[in-house]
Amino acid sequence: MNKPIHVSDNEFENTVLKSTTPVVVDFWAPWCQPCRMIAPVLENLAAEYADKVTVAKINTDENPAWAMRYGVQGIPTLLFIKDGLVKDTIVGVASIPVIKAKMDGLLKAPVGA
Numbered sequence: 001m002n003k004p005i006h007v008s009d010n011e012f013e014n015t016v017l018k019s020t021t022p023v024v025v026d027f028w029a030p031w032c033q034p035c036r037m038i039a040p041v042l043e044n045l046a047a048e049y050a051d052k053v054t055v056a057k058i059n060t061d062e063n064p065a066w067a068m069r070y071g072v073q074g075i076p077t078l079l080f081i082k083d084g085l086v087k088d089t090i091v092g093v094a095s096i097p098v099i100k101a102k103m104d105g106l107l108k109a110p111v112g113a
Helices: 009-017 033-048 065-069 097-109
Strands: 023-028 053-059 077-082 085-091
Touching: 009 023, 009 085, 009 097, 023 033, 023 097, 033 053, 033 097, 077 097, 085 097
Parallel strands: 023 053
Antiparallel strands: 023 077, 077 085
16 A cells, blocks of 8 residues: 655655656645645545555655745645646645546646657
């Protein structure tokens, strides 16, 4: 069963941007109540989408560089990244169907592929 991986600022480029699979990045902090609400959802989706989509978590208190680079102003913020590019974003808590729809969107082949 796959679980979300914890990523530091130093690991972000190799783990997320150079990933061969799409990545959902959860920018969060331990004190953030909405972040704690969405955490079990992401754990379940990491298992459901194992080997298809990587779920990565980055603690913005300990690793602020990439959050600043992407202009994250509220947490939780989910970035949906494929081939090193942000394809979609969710700010705040979202329902499971909304998150799954965006994850499924990452898995679709580009037009003309």
